[in-house]
Every structure is written in C-alpha cells, then in structure tokens.
Amino acid sequence: MPTLTRAEAAERASVVDVETYHVDLDxxxxxxxxxxxxxxxxxxxxxxxxxxxxxxxxVASMTLNGQPVPAGAADGARLALSGLAESNELVVDATxxxxxxxxxxxxxxxxxxxxxxxxxxxxxxNAGRVLPSFDQPDLKASFRVSVTAPAEWTVATNGxxxxxxxxxxxFAATERxxxxxxTLIAGPWHTRVDExxxxxxxxxxxxxxxxxLDAQAPEIFEITKQCLDRFHEMFRIRYPFGHYQQAxxxxxxxxxxxxxxxxxxxxxxxxxxTMTDTEREYRASVIAHxxxxxxxxxxxxxxxxxxxxxxxxxxxxxxxRVAAEATRWTGTWTxxxxxxxxxxxxxxxxxxxxxxxxxxxxxxxxxxMNFDGISYAKGAxxxxxxxxWLGDEAFLAGVNAHFAAHAFGNATLADLLGALAEAGGxxxxxxxxxxxxxxxxxxxxxxxxxDGERYAEVAVVQTAPEGFGTLRPHRIGxxxxxxxxxxxxxxxxxxxxxxASGRTELxxxxxxxxxxxxxxxxxxxxxxKIRLDDDSxxxxxxxxxxxTDSLARAVIWASTLDAVVDGERPVAELVTLVLAALPVETExxxxxxxxxATRGLVDRYATAAARPAALELVAQAADRLLAASPAGGSxxxxxxxxxxxxxxxxxRLDGWLAGAGVPAGLVVDADLRWLxxxxxxxxxxxxxxxxxxxxxxxxxxxxxxxxxxxRAALPDPAAKEAAWAAIVGDATLSNRxxxxxxxxxxxxEQRELLEPYVERYFAEMPGxxxxxxxxxxxxxxxxxxxxxMVSERARELAAGLLAxxxxxxxxxxxxxxxxxxxRRALLARGLGG
Numbered sequence: 001m002p003t004l005t006r007a008e009a010a011e012r013a014s015v016v017d018v019e020t021y022h023v024d025l026d027x028x029x030x031x032x033x034x035x036x037x038x039x040x041x042x043x044x045x046x047x048x049x050x051x052x053x054x055x056x057x058x059v060a061s062m063t064l065n066g067q068p069v070p071a072g073a074a075d076g077a078r079l080a081l082s083g084l085a086e087s088n089e090l091v092v093d094a095t096x097x098x099x100x101x102x103x104x105x106x107x108x109x110x111x112x113x114x115x116x117x118x119x120x121x122x123x124x125x126n127a128g129r130v131l132p133s134f135d136q137p138d139l140k141a142s143f144r145v146s147v148t149a150p151a152e153w154t155v156a157t158n159g160x161x162x163x164x165x166x167x168x169x170x171f172a173a174t175e176r177x178x179x180x181x182x183t184l185i186a187g188p189w190h191t192r193v194d195e196x197x198x199x200x201x202x203x204x205x206x207x208x209x210x211x212x213l214d215a216q217a218p219e220i221f222e223i224t225k226q227c228l229d230r231f232h233e234m235f236r237i238r239y240p241f242g243h244y245q246q247a248x249x250x251x252x253x254x255x256x257x258x259x260x261x262x263x264x265x266x267x268x269x270x271x272x273x274t275m276t277d278t279e280r281e282y283r284a285s286v287i288a289h290x291x292x293x294x295x296x297x298x299x300x301x302x303x304x305x306x307x308x309x310x311x312x313x314x315x316x317x318x319x320x321r322v323a324a325e326a327t328r329w330t331g332t333w334t335x336x337x338x339x340x341x342x343x344x345x346x347x348x349x350x351x352x353x354x355x356x357x358x359x360x361x362x363x364x365x366x367x368x369m370n371f372d373g374i375s376y377a378k379g380a381x382x383x384x385x386x387x388x389w390l391g392d393e394a395f396l397a398g399v400n401a402h403f404a405a406h407a408f409g410n411a412t413l414a415d416l417l418g419a420l421a422e423a424g425g426x427x428x429x430x431x432x433x434x435x436x437x438x439x440x441x442x443x444x445x446x447x448x449x450x451d452g453e454r455y456a457e458v459a460v461v462q463t464a465p466e467g468f469g470t471l472r473p474h475r476i477g478x479x480x481x482x483x484x485x486x487x488x489x490x491x492x493x494x495x496x497x498x499x500a501s502g503r504t505e506l507x508x509x510x511x512x513x514x515x516x517x518x519x520x521x522x523x524x525x526x527x528x529k530i531r532l533d534d535d536s537x538x539x540x541x542x543x544x545x546x547x548t549d550s551l552a553r554a555v556i557w558a559s560t561l562d563a564v565v566d567g568e569r570p571v572a573e574l575v576t577l578v579l580a581a582l583p584v585e586t587e588x589x590x591x592x593x594x595x596x597a598t599r600g601l602v603d604r605y606a607t608a609a610a611r612p613a614a615l616e617l618v619a620q621a622a623d624r625l626l627a628a629s630p631a632g633g634s635x636x637x638x639x640x641x642x643x644x645x646x647x648x649x650x651x652r653l654d655g656w657l658a659g660a661g662v663p664a665g666l667v668v669d670a671d672l673r674w675l676x677x678x679x680x681x682x683x684x685x686x687x688x689x690x691x692x693x694x695x696x697x698x699x700x701x702x703x704x705x706x707x708x709x710x711r712a713a714l715p716d717p718a719a720k721e722a723a724w725a726a727i728v729g730d731a732t733l734s735n736r737x738x739x740x741x742x743x744x745x746x747x748x749e750q751r752e753l754l755e756p757y758v759e760r761y762f763a764e765m766p767g768x769x770x771x772x773x774x775x776x777x778x779x780x781x782x783x784x785x786x787x788x789m790v791s792e793r794a795r796e797l798a799a800g801l802l803a804x805x806x807x808x809x810x811x812x813x814x815x816x817x818x819x820x821x822x823r824r825a826l827l828a829r830g831l832g833g
Contacts, residue, residue, distance in 0.1 A: 003363040004053070004125055006304055009136040015050050015084070016134060018042040018141040020173070021484055023131050026148045026169065027118065027186055034105065037093045038131040042141075044084035053128030053135040054079040063091045092132045101735040101776040102253035104129030108734070110250070112208035112700045117187035119249040119264055123257060124305075125364040126774070127179040138303045138410045142174040147171075149186050156204065158261040160242045174260070175241065176408045177303050183259040185247045192217045196225040196502040197232070200241060204247040205270050208700060212270050213248070214679055219245070219280070220287070223327050228289045230326035231295070236400045237407060240299050245286070247737045251703055251736040253775040256286050258315070259295030265290075272702060274673035276634040278589040280330040287317030288326070298709055300403055303410040305367030309356045309436070310416060312371070313379025316340070317387075320380070335589045336380070337524040339552040343528060344377030345562060348441045349465070349757050350817040356382060357413050357436040365809050368774060374439075380437045381527035388475055388525055389431075390424040398423035407514055417662065431473075434500070436735040440468040444476070444498070445531040446520045458509040460520065462528075475499040479507065479522030479552060480515035481543070491515060493522060499560050517543050529566075530559040544581040554590060561597050565606065571605040574598060575617040582805075583624035588634040588816040594641035595622060602750040603788050604821075605828040611748065612648075619646035631665025644675050650685045670698050674706035681710045682747050688714070705740045712744035720745070724757060727784050728768045736774040737746040742783035751789060758786045762797040762815075769808040778810050785818045790825045798822075 019041045026035035036056075044050065054074055065085055073080045076477035081090070098107035098118070103126045108117045121132060127133040134141075145157045151167040158181070159171035165295075190210040194201040203220060205213045224244065232238055241260040248267040256265040269283050296318070297311035320332040320340070328671045347353065354370060361367050387395045398420035406415060413436065421428045442462050449457040462471050480492045492512075498504045516539055521530045532540070540556060547553050560577065563569040576600050587592050595618065602614045622642035629636035640663070644653065653676045655661045668676075675688055677694050680686035686713070695707040712723035726733055727742050746754060761784060768784075769777050786794060800817040804813060 002053075002125075003365045004136060005363040006306075006361060009138070009304060011232055012050050012134065012136065013138055013178050014045075015048045016044045016139065018134050018139045020142045020144065021131065021133065021182075022144045022146070023182075024146040024148075025130075025184075027153075028148055028150060032098050032107070033095050034098060035093075036096045036131055037732070038133075039089070039701050040088075040090040040092075040132065040134075040681075042088050042090075042134070043086060044088055046084065046086050048084050049080070049082035050084065050134075052090075052132040052134040053077070053091070053125065053606060054094075055096075055128045058095040059099050060093040060095070061091070062093075062481065065089055073640045077128070082637045089633045090132065096130060098734070099129065101772055102251055103774055103776065105432060106249075106251065108250045108498060110206055110208055112206075115188050115207055117185070117189070117206060117250060119185045119247065119252070120183045121253070121257065121264070123180045123254075124180055124368050124774070125180075127182070133179045134728050135179045137180065137301050137305070139179040140178050140301065140408070142173045142411070143182045144173040144174055145171045145182075147184065147186060150517055152188055152766060153186055153205070154189040154191060155184065155186045156202070156245055156247065156262055157191075158241070158259055158260070160184060160200075172242075177260055177298065178588065181298060182258055183257070183262055183264060185249065185262070185264070189247070192221075194221050196221075196228060199228065200243040201225075202243065202245040204245065205267055206248075206250060206701075207280050209248070209267060209270050209272065212272050216270055219833075220283075223284045223287050223323075223624065224291075226326040227291050230322050231291060234322075234396055235285075235295055235403065237295070237299065237403050239294060240407070241294060252733055253735060253779065254289045258290045258311075260294060260298040264289045271671070272700070273669040274637055274667055276588050276592065276637050276640070278335070278592050278634065281323070281332060281335060281589070284327050284329045285319045285323040285332050285335070288322040289315045292318035292322065294798055295403060299365075299408065300406045301410050303412050304361065305364065305370070306358050307411075307413050308364050308370055308375050309379045310411065310413070312375045313356060313383055314375045316380035317383040318561070331587065331589070333524065334551045334554045334587060335593075336377075337551060338558050338590060339593045340373075340377045341381055341524070341527070341714050342377075342558055342561065343373035343380060344527070345372030345373075345441055346377075346565070348378055348439065350820050352813045352817050353439040355437050355439050357432070359437065368778070369810060370812050378441075378527060384525065385475055385525060386420075386431070387433075390420065390426065394424035395420065407718075419665055434470060434472045438468075438470045440465050440470065441473075441527070441529055442470075442472055443529040443531060444474065444520060446478075446518055446533040446536070448514075448518060448686070449536065450514055450532040450535075453514055455509050455512050458506045458518070460498055460504050460506065462498060462504070464501075471500040471502055474528060476521055476525045476526045477523035478509070479517075479519040480512070481517040481519060481547065481552070483516045483543060483546065486546065488517065488543045490522070490549060490552070517547075519552055519555065522552060524551060524555055526616050529562055530555065531563065531568075532556075532559065538769075541577055541580050544577070545584045550587045550590070553585070553587070556660040557594055561594070561601075564601055564791070564828070566825060567824060567830075571601050571614060571828065572610065574601065575614045575621075577615045579621045579624075582621045583628055586635070586648070588638050591625065591635055591638045591642070595638070595645075599642075599645055604825045607829055608751070615646050616650075619648075621642055622646060631663070632667075633665070636674075640672070641675060643748060644672075644679050647679070648683060650680060650683055653680055654685070670700075671702060671706075674698070674703070674710070678693065678706065678710050678713060678744070681713045682715070682749055686710070687716075705736060709740040709744035712741045713747055714745070714752045717753065720757070724760065727780065728760075728764045729771070732769040735772075735779070738772075739776075739783055742780050745784065746786055748788040754786070754789060758789045758791075758794050759797055761786055762801045765811060766801075766804075766808060767809050777808075778814065782812050785814065787818060787821065790822055790829070792826065795819055795822055795826075 022039040024037040127135040155169040189204040192203040252266040292315040296314040402419040624641035
C-alpha cells in the first residue's frame with residue numbers, strides 16, 4: 001500500500017475529473033481471493049498521463065477506451081495510464097485478495113458458527129485493494145455496485161438496493177462521494193429494519209449476536225431517530241443519502257466509520273454482556289458522531305487531509321452536543337471533560353503534536369497519524385469555545401451556508417471560516433491562526449491573594465510550554481463553591497475573557513468573600529491545563545466527596561490526573577484521593593475513568609517498592625464503592641471491574657467464578673468471567689488449562705480474543721515467547737487477535753520475566769511493520785510498547801531506534817510519543833512512589 005503524496009494528488013486532480021465507478025464483485029469463490037470487475041469513467045486533459053491505485057493478485061484483462069492496457073502498466077501497487085482522451089472508460093477484470101487486518105475487503109470467520117462475514121474499509125488509501133481507483137478525497141464520483149454472493153447471504157452498500165435475484169444484488173448509484181467512503185458488507189447478517197421521517201433504517205450484526213441486537217435494537221433505533229431529528233433542526237439540508245443503515249462488524253479497527261448510507265461500527269457496541277451507563281452513553285455519542293459526518297465529511301468533504309479537522313473535530317463536538325440535547329444521555333459533556341479532552345491534552349504535549357489544521361500534510365502516512373486526540377478532542381474543544389464566542393445562531397447559519405455552497409463537493413478551512421465570519425460578523429483569521437494553526441496547550445493557573453476572609457486579588461496566569469510561545473484568548477468560567485450543610489455547592493459563577501498577555505486580573509472577584517473552592521474552568525469551556533490555587537488544591541480531599549455538580553467534579557479529577565501525569569503531584573497523593581472520594585462517586589463515567597487512569601499511573605509512575613501499597617488502596621476504593629452501590633446498577637459493575645483489575649485476593653476471585661461471595665445483583669456473565677480469568681492469569685493462578693476450559697465454554701469471537709489476551713498474560717517463559725512471536729511475526733493472525741495478544745503481554749507484576757523483551761521491541765518491531773500496515777500496524781506497535789518497563793535503558797534503546805533514518809514513520813511516531821511518556825514517568829518517580 002504505497003503512500004500518496006499531496007503533490008501527486010494535486011497533479012492528478014489537475015489532470016482528471018472522475019465521473020462514475022461501476023464495481024461488480026464476485027464473492028462466491030473459496031479461499032483468500034475474490035473477483036473484481038470495475039468500469040471507471042472519467043474526463044481528462046487530452047494526451048495526459050496519470051495513475052490509479054491498484055493492488056491485484058492477478059489481472060484477467062484491462063482496457064482503456066476499448067484498447068488493451070499493457071500488463072506492465074500495473075506494478076502491484078499502481079496502474080499507470082497514458083495517452084488519455086477527453087472522455088475515458090477504463091475496464092479492469094482482476095482477482096483481489098481478502099484481508100485479515102481490517103483494510104480493503106476484510107474477511108472474518110466467526111468461531112461461534114463458522115459463518116463468513118465481509119466488510120469493505122477503504123480508508124485512508126486502501127481502495128486499490130478492491131478496485132482500481134483514483135484514491136484521494138477531492139476526486140469524488142458516483143459509485144454503482146453489483147455483487148454476486150452465496151444465496152443465503154445479505155449484502156448492503158452505500159447505495160439503495162434496486163434488485164435481488166438469488167445471490168445477485170444490484171444497487172443504485174450513489175451521490176458523488178470520495179473513494180474512502182465507499183463500503184459494503186456481505187454475509188449471513190442478522191437484520192432489523194425500521195423507518196423514520198421517510199428514511200429507511202436498518203441494523204446488521206453477526207448471527208451469533210442476533211439475540212443481543214434484538215434486545216438492544218429499540219434503544220439504538222430510538223437514539224438514531226432522536227439524532228436525525230436534532231440534525232434536521234440544526235441543518236437546512238436534510239439527511240442526503242437515502243437510507244440510513246448501521247452495521248456492527250467484527251474486528252473493525254476504528255470505533256466506527258461514517259460511510260454514507262451504511263455506517264459501520266465495531267461490533268463490541270452490541271455487547272453480549274451487561275453494559276454500564278457509560279458504555280451506553282458512549283454508544284449514543286458515537287451514533288451521533290457518525291451521523292454528524294453525513295454532513296461534515298460525506299456531504300462536504302475536505303479537499304486534502306490537512307483539513308481533517310473539518311471532519312473529525314466537528315463530528316466530535318456534535319457527537320457530544322447532539323447526544324446531550326436529543327437523547328436521554330445528557331451527561332456527555334461530563335464524559336468529554338474527563339475523558340475525551342484528556343486524550344487531546346496528552347496528544348498535544350507529545351513530540352508528535354501538530355496544529356488542529358496543519359498547513360501541510362505531506363502524504364497519506366502522515367494523514368493517518370493525525371487521526372489522534374488533537375484532530376478529535378482538541379478540535380472539538382476549540383469549536384466549543386468558538387460557538388460560545390460567535391453565538392449558536394451565527395455558528396449554525398455559517399455552517400448551513402457552507403453546506404449550501406459545497407454540497408457533494410470539497411471544501412477547505414478558508415471556505416468554512418469565510419462562511420462563519422460572514423454569518424457572525426467577525427473576522428476569524430486571528431482566532432484561526434492561534435487555535436487552528438499553532439500546536440501545543442496552555443496552562444491556566446489561578447493566583448489568589450487574600451485579605452482575611454476576602455479576596456484581595458485574583459488573577460489567571462497563562463503560560464506556554466518551553467519552545468512554544470503561543471498564548472491565546474480564552475473564555476472561562478470561574479466557580480465559587482462553599483461547604484454548607486454537608487454539601488459543597490456553587491455560590492456564584494463568573495465568566496471571564498482571558499487575553500493573551502499572560503496574566504489576566506479578575507477585578508470582579510476582588511473584595512468578595514473567599515470561597516472554600518475557587519474552581520477555574522467551571523463549565524469546562526476552556527481548552528487548557530487547569531491548575532487550582534494552593535488553598536483550593538489543599539481542600540480538594542475534603543470537598544470533592546461532597547461536591548454536588550458532576551461536571552465540576554470531572555474538571556477537578558481531570559486537573560488532578562493531569563498534574564500527576566506532569567509530575568507535579570505524586571501518584572501516592574492520587575491514590576489517597578481516590579480512596580477518599582471515589583467510594584461516594586455517583587457518576588459511572590467518573591468511576592470508570594478515574595479507576596482506569598489511576599491504575600495506569602500506578603503501573604508506570606509508582607516505584608516497584610511502592611506499587612503494591614498503591615494498588616491496594618485502589619482495590620480498597622473499588623471495594624468500598626462496590627459495597628455502597630445499588631445492586632445490579634452500573635456503578636456496581638464499574639466498581640467490580642475496578643476491583644478485579646487491582647486486587648491480589650485470588651481466593652475471592654476464584655470464589656466469584658464458582659458463584660461464592662458474589663455481591664447481590666452482580667451478574668458474573670461471560671465477559672466478567674474472562675476479566676476475572678485474565679487477572680488470575682496475570683497473577684499466575686490460572687494457567688493454560690483454565691484458559692482452555694473457559695474458551696471451551698465460550699466458543700465465540702469474544703472468547704477467542706479473551707483467550708489470546710490471557711495466554712499472553714501468563715507469567716511463563718514459554719507463553720511469553722509464543723505471544724511475542726505472534727505479535728511480531730505471524731501475518732496469518734487477524735488484526736484483533738494480534739492486538740489483544742499485545743495488550744496482554746506487558747504486566748507490571750512480571751517485570752523481571754519481561755526484561756529481555758524490552759530490547760526485543762526496539763530490535764524486532766520494525767519487522768512487524770513490514771508485514772502489517774496502516775491502522776492495524778499502529779495499534780499493534782502501541783499495544784506492544786513496553787510502557788510499564790520504565791527505565792533509562794528503555795529510553796536509550798528508543799533513542800537508538802529513532803536514530804535510524806529509514807524507520808517506518810508510523811513506528812517513529814509511536815516510539816517518540818511513548819518514550820516521552822516514559823520520560824515523564826521517570827521524572828514522576830523522583831517525587832516518591
């Protein structure tokens with residue numbers, strides 16, 4: 001899969017204008033290949049030459065305007081054409097290969113019943129794995145698809161079904177879409193259908209998940225309808241792609257993908273086990289996110305990947321906003337404040353940081369790496385501030401003008417800013433330069449001087465990281481909270497505009513009675529690292545358990561966790577706060593995210609001597625919350641998961657597997673059993689026999705993946721060697737099985753056993769990158785990084801690998817960023833475990 005440079009894309013766009021693709025696939029053959037016959041019609045500059053992405057196994061025939069194309073024109077990655085006419089027809093009949101890495105046409109065999117499922121994922125430059133194509137976002141075309149499949153299969157595409165005769169499926173031509181947005185699914189899918197406001201709706205999942213889809217379809221359809229209604233209220237152009245289908249596919253690399261007319265999700269979003277409210281809220285926000293893309297990305301598409309934010313930042317912002325406004329999941333901004341924004345902040349401080357809207361994305365490799373917390377969460381945070389600054393009415397007016405001007409075409413940052421500026425009556429060039437064109441994050445710190453019981457002076461000091469001098473204007477809320485009658489409640493909220501001078505005085509607070517807590521960024525409008533004044537920070541352990549506002553608690557937890565990540569607060573202080581505040585936490589998302597983040601920080605930031613005691617405090621916090629949570633509720637399940645991940649009480653965990661001592665209301669279902677089995681494997685209590693027995697009782701995709709993770713986690717030299725061989729050298733394993741193996745490999749409890757593999761990561765991971773590609777390679781290289789093996793030696797090895805001039809760019813970024821995380825961990829250990 002060769003990378004496409006921006007220069008190549010610009011040159012090709014100056015030569016050709018693509019009109020239509022007719023793709024005819026034969027999926028009835030056995031083995032690892034399928035037949036693809038494609039007719040591409042396009043206009044061109046007469047006499048010019050160009051190329052298409054094309055990665056066939058074998059070519060049966062190729063003609064251009066009725067004349068044979070020489071076999072040598074296809075080199076296994078691209079198809080070169082010359083002597084173009086003004087109007088051209090390319091016809092190619094070829095054999096193509098199924099993939100097992102989530103790219104191209106992915107083929108999956110369900111271990112539950114042996115059924116075969118296919119889905120097409122052409123993103124970001126994989127269209128050539130299915131058809132010869134001009135694979136860049138600004139060469140849009142209409143796609144018409146025909147499929148021959150086994151008679152018992154169901155097939156769906158972007159286009160609406162025209163006819164079906166046994167295993168022959170004919171679909172209508174789509175509107176003009178980019179190649180990366182063309183998709184299909186095929187297999188014995190279980191289907192549910194509905195209709196809303198004249199729009200046909202459908203849900204698809206594997207037959208093995210039929211029972212789960214039937215139970216969850218009413219909620220999924222309800223959220224889909226609510227979001228459609230809200231988007232139709234906001235946008236003047238109605239949903240523009242006919243039907244709205246949603247497929248839940250196995251081994252999907254993304255959380256979901258916004259294919260117009262047929263959105264594809266990871267099938268973990270139709271879980272077979274109990275969901276927490278956080279997981280259900282997440283599914284609602286993902287549904288809203290992908291629906292937002294039908295306008296931002298599908299209707300109007302970026303011209304090149306430097307404007308990726310026009311897709312992802314808007315969908316991220318609208319996913320949280322529309323889910324909160326249209327569905328019963330009204331707490332999505334709390335989740336965003338604690339979880340999603342933290343993702344953006346971490347990405348924005350790493351060596352690979354980049355602007356939300358970079359001026360130059362050189363090629364598709366670089367574009368792939370920009371699908372990160374900056375393009376999603378930072379961009380969404382910036383948009384949230386922009387909407388507050390412009391006003392919602394002006395923002396929506398500008399967006400609608402943008403849609404009207406560029407429907408079914410492509411657009412740039414300048415196009416959107418022009419529409420917003422005209423609608424809002426404000427010049428946005430300065431705002432865009434500071435927020436979209438410059439990288440890194442500012443720290444906002446409250447400075448307070450008291451005069452007795454009153455504030456004498458309050459200011460917000462803004463700083464930028466060394467080497468990044470950009471200070472920015474911020475709109476921010478400042479909450480004054482008092483401890484009254486056993487609760488901490490907000491007395492007053494003050495909104496302030498921070499300038500870019502570095503220090504903004506807040507005269508509105510001078511002379512006011514000092515609050516027990518002065519909360520900077522109350523309401524979470526600002527994108528920045530938040531630090532409280534000394535008195536407020538010291539009072540957090542007492543006040544946080546009594547604070548009634550969940551969003552305020554999320555802002556405090558996010559600031560606290562960030563300070564630990566930066567080495568400003570010791571991890572020991574964090575786990576003490578977790579023990580004090582988490583057992584009374586009522587928001588499941590806060591419980592889950594704080595436990596997850598704290599566990600990761602304990603594993604990496606605590607010294608070997610301090611780690612057991614720190615982990616015990618985390619287990620105690622989870623245990624107390626478990627005892628205090630309503631039976632059968634989300635908090636109980638979240639607490640149980642947190643306890644399982646932290647405890648060393650193997651007898652208790654064994655008892656839960658046997659049905660002994662299980663808290664009333666807690667269902668030890670298949671996935672909770674696997675979580676317990678995984679923890680027991682890490683601790684050396686469960687071995688291969690127990691894992692095999694669990695798998696024998698759970699012959700499913702989930703069971704297969706959990707078993708791979710458990711085997712990799714065993715503290716046994718032979719098990720580690722087998723797992724490592726699978727990670728770095730087994731191209732026959734699917735993307736998901738390798739990823740789960742890598743996720744199970746590194747365990748803080750097994751550092752001595754794992755020490756030799758630190759050096760092997762830096763020596764052998766480049767080889768893994770040669771047998772895998774794209775998102776699959778990135779996920780595996782991240783999961784396999786020795787993050788818990790914090791040492792100066794690991795950093796030396798990282799530096800050696802990074803000095804290699806020909807290092808794969810994806811691996812280079814993974815190592816740079818994870819090495820920087822290790823640098824922080826080493827500094828934090830200097831504070832004391």
